[in-house]
Amino acid sequence: MSAPDEPSIRVVLADDHTLFRDGLAQLIQTDPAFQIVGQAADGDRTVQIVTALRPDILVLDVEMPGPGARAVVTGLRRTCPEVSVIVLTMHQNSRIVQELLDCGAAAYLVKNIARDQLIAALHAVYQSPRNVLLSVSRETLGGGGDPREGTPRRLSTREMEVLRLTAEAFSNSQIATRLGISEATVKRHLTNIYAKLGAVSRVDSVRKAMAAKLIHPMIDGGGGGRPRD
Template sequence: MSAPTSRVRVLVADDHPLFREAIVRTIRERPDFELVGEASDGRAALEAIRELQPDVAVIDVKMPELDGLQVVSAVRRDELGTRILLLSAYLDSAIVFQAVGAGAAAYLSKEADRAQIADAIAAVARGETVLSPEAQAGIAAEVRSRQVEDRPLLTPRELEVLGHVAAGRGAPEIARLIHLSPATVKGHLQSLYEKLGVSDRAAAVAEAMRRGLLE
């Protein structure tokens, strides 16, 4: 006869008593879970994690004292073994991105039903990462946004003009070399200034080199 599987030790932290109690009931109904503690604010949650060392902590993102992201960061910094499942009433893409980067093992909406939350706890305890569809979409949107911010999409012509600017050429000379009117070259210059967030030629070259657009 095989030995019984150890239960997943779970801590719940939420400053809304009714919601916290709903999660507590969900955990108590699962024979493979063991509720080891509750907390009503982030600081108490972090102290309980340090003291009780649960396998999984289910934590509200918005709480007094410390928010969920700060708890996640502290758990990672202190190399505690607890894996964090964050719950939020709303899914802001930047917060989801930050939470996963900080080390959160799961991010779910508070609109998830009790079975989904319980399944996520079990998955997190197995070492998996669980993100609701909305959280996945938020992360994808944030990644795309940050890529655009980090590497502005200069057109081939703007890159060509930028190369001539880096070589010290003025608009009239650039226009003659690439067979465009000076006004058109100036239009390309203004466009690339806006994309790089600068206002003059020297700053454009410096910023382009910083971002790897010029060698």
């Protein structure tokens, strides 16, 4: 059994820019939970390394030599379905986002996100691999309100209910019980909320909802405490 302070989340990095890849490895490993177990600079090598090492997470660039990101994600979903793929790229093309999510990517992040956001996304994908995380502009998502006003996409009544209970630190199972829906439905609503608010976690979604004045800070504590990541 591993010692408590040993890295428990194994990560492979795939990007054809060596300097960026090395910097990313150093950045991720500032969190002791993560261990970089392999690196690749092209699509073929990425598939070989992931297939051999079976990491928990693959961080994948969109543009590399060899098979494109779509082919890599599709192939790995068939051969290594337990590996969560995080796409980390400069591209904010809505078609590419949708294609890669449809292929099975667990997250689509842009390279201008902050270190804390990236680390939070890695943890979120590891802890909740069936959820989808997005960090792209509202314009990329399409139909995302008026970008001049900075307004988020409209949340449905049910999504607002889920968001408020999330802000009160209720778990997914508690939210499901309160609203009389399944836990899977709660997770789906949260995924939609993240997409509409451009959030990468529960805490991030609550912060952004407060900033947009969709919800207000709790005064009496509600469900108690801060929202769970």
